[in-house]
Amino acid sequence: MHCRSFPPIASPGSWVLILGTMPGKVSLREQQYYAHPQNLFWRITAEILGFDATSAYPLRVSSLKDHGVALWDVLQSCTRESSLDADIVAHTIVPNDFGRFFTACPDIRRVCFNGAKAAALYARHVKPFLQDAPTVEYVQLPSTSPANAAIPRADKLRAWSVIKHNA
Template sequence: MTHAQSFPPIADTHARVLILGSLPGQTSLRMQQYYAQPQNAFWKIMGRLFGAGADVPYAERYRKLVRSGVALWDVCASAERPGSLDSAIVTSSVVPNDFAAFLASHPHIHLVCFNGAKAAGLYRRLVLPDLPEAPRLVAYRTLPSTSPAHAGMRFEEKLAHWSVVKEAAGH
């Protein structure tokens, strides 16, 4: 069983949209980069929406998201998980990130988008009940997972769903 730790958020105080995954996978942990698994469509989608594709160096992708008003983080600060599948996260081991503090220090965030149903479920179960009233007023949207394990939807369909991020960021 692997104990995985989340990365610090990619964000600045002007962020308008927060994208939440569940927990970094094995490849991401090894490379110390969000969505480092080459078959994950996340950076391909960010490339189409913000010019932050996998062909751009990671540090520049990071800056492009921040300049676009997009923040990126994970629901889990840490958790036990064998492998990289979200379905393998041991829910009883999850320690959620501190969203009350994060949302308080990022007051312009008005939309939280979940990268898949697992991230949304963990947030609703482990984070939302403990949030103060003001952050609960943020809008939430579950988007199709960019994971290669979620292969039942064509890329163009995923991109159409994910375009809400660009709209909410003001682009």
């Protein structure tokens, strides 16, 4: 199945960027980031930033923006049969345009990866090709995916606290 990512969620004052790899099947169907009910993304970010994880999607998105959090995926498109990052077909990978993104959001100071695969894809397909790359801190976070259930929620919550502005 050929997959296409969503546009970034960001505002001019965004200071932290959270990157996934590519939305899963449920997210693609719902046209919402992290729509799978077992994914902890919204519950973790809501707890850290102080908003209601059960509120309507536009309100959750607005809450991220209000806290200076931007959200996107490393990949613009790829082919994969399931929602698993391991199923991404390497020769079909097309990364998003991060040069344009960083120009539009010049205050980004921290890039957080939602899992190891997002970090690896960025390191291979984006970072070496960025012209005038901004000075940012890169942080690999434990994936919020239900496939990453081995890491306790409390550990994920502690690691993810770096998305809070004064962390």
